[in-house]
Amino acid sequence: MHLTISPGTPGEALDQLLELVVLISEDMTQTLARDGLTVPRAHLVWLLHHGGATTQRALADALKVSPRNVTGLVDGLVATGLVTREPHPTDRRATLVSLTDRGASTLAEMDRGHRELATLLFGDMADRQFGSFVDGLGHVLRRLREELNASGEGAP
Amino acid sequence: MHLTISPGTPGEALDQLLELVVLISEDMTQTLARDGLTVPRAHLVWLLHHGGATTQRALADALKVSPRNVTGLVDGLVATGLVTREPHPTDRRATLVSLTDRGASTLAEMDRGHRELATLLFGDMADRQFGSFVDGLGHVLRRLREELNASGEGAP
DNA sequence: TATTGTTATACTCTATAACTATA
DNA sequence: TATAGTTATAGAGTATAACAATA
Numbered sequence: 001m002h003l004t005i006s007p008g009t010p011g012e013a014l015d016q017l018l019e020l021v022v023l024i025s026e027d028m029t030q031t032l033a034r035d036g037l038t039v040p041r042a043h044l045v046w047l048l049h050h051g052g053a054t055t056q057r058a059l060a061d062a063l064k065v066s067p068r069n070v071t072g073l074v075d076g077l078v079a080t081g082l083v084t085r086e087p088h089p090t091d092r093r094a095t096l097v098s099l100t101d102r103g104a105s106t107l108a109e110m111d112r113g114h115r116e117l118a119t120l121l122f123g124d125m126a127d128r129q130f131g132s133f134v135d136g137l138g139h140v141l142r143r144l145r146e147e148l149n150a151s152g153e154g155a156p
Numbered sequence: 157m158h159l160t161i162s163p164g165t166p167g168e169a170l171d172q173l174l175e176l177v178v179l180i181s182e183d184m185t186q187t188l189a190r191d192g193l194t195v196p197r198a199h200l201v202w203l204l205h206h207g208g209a210t211t212q213r214a215l216a217d218a219l220k221v222s223p224r225n226v227t228g229l230v231d232g233l234v235a236t237g238l239v240t241r242e243p244h245p246t247d248r249r250a251t252l253v254s255l256t257d258r259g260a261s262t263l264a265e266m267d268r269g270h271r272e273l274a275t276l277l278f279g280d281m282a283d284r285q286f287g288s289f290v291d292g293l294g295h296v297l298r299r300l301r302e303e304l305n306a307s308g309e310g311a312p
Numbered sequence: 313t314a315t316t317g318t319t320a321t322a323c324t325c326t327a328t329a330a331c332t333a334t335a
Numbered sequence: 336t337a338t339a340g341t342t343a344t345a346g347a348g349t350a351t352a353a354c355a356a357t358a
């Protein structure tokens with residue numbers, strides 16, 4: 001037998017999803033601040049962590065942000081000792097941005113925090129519930145990607 | 157019989173959740189921009205829509221933001237014709253912020269967009285899948301609220 | 313001629329501190 | 336004395352445009 005316990009309307013589900021977005025953003029901002037990081041700067045160092053040293057140009061493309069903006073983000077990260085700017089070995093116009101040792105250990109701590117959060121959120125979920133939730137999440141993600149692709153077109 | 161189709165690890169589920177946060181933020185920012193709104197300004201007019209005219213002080217408390225910040229948000233909304241500042245009827249220190257007609261119709265459009273997004277995301281989900289997803293969402297939300305309360309304590 | 317990163321300028325969101333006008 | 340909202344000042348993130356050095 002199957003009991004449906006008032007799953008609510010789509011509108012209510014969206015409200016919950018929006019609350020989730022707000023709470024996750026707050027949690028991330030709070031956690032990153034303890035390492036002296038902001039969300040945009042954390043995004044940049046995360047790219048270095050997972051892709052190695054790169055030019056600011058490549059970072060601007062990956063972050064979908066202006067080159068000028070990257071200059072500011074790197075300035076801040078250099079000031080707090082998490083990254084360095086070095087001359088590019090073959091292209092004298094470009095600079096290579098690399099993680100410092102301290103930057104690398106900060107990233108290791110972020111990885112640990114990431115795993116802890118995953119355990120907190122999903123650790124005590126029953127396997128079947130977890131599977132259903134991930135399925136639903138996949139459905140919503142596909143719809144959202146379609147929507148953003150559709151509305152992003154037509155813009156030269 | 158019950159087939160579990162590789163639901164993935166908690167870490168992967170969290171990555172999907174984080175992608176969802178990014179995509180919803182992008183979609184909201186993009187949609188609001190069409191109405192000349194930013195996320196913080198939209199939050200403010202949403203409060204007026206659902207609570208009626210109020211003082212800037214009350215808005216600052218509700219938005220958990222400094223009074224100075226509200227001055228700036230209201231300045232912008234007045235400039236774009238979505239709200240008005242009027243003298244408070246009984247307290248001459250305070251100002252009442254109200255939606256203009258144009259502000260109200262913008263809000264009506266936002267409500268419509270909200271319903272459309274809910275339909276897009278959940279409209280063609282099977283009832284059982286929708287119910288399971290909402291259950292999982294509730295679980296995650298409870299954990300997150302606990303986490304933020306716990307880490308938010310001890311701060312005088 | 314095209315590209316990399318910078319300086320110059322500007323806008324939005326955010327904060328604290330000092331001040332004005334009122335309670 | 337306390338409160339509502341402002342001006343003053345500052346910092347972070349974002350953008351475009353003009354410019355330098357180098358490809």
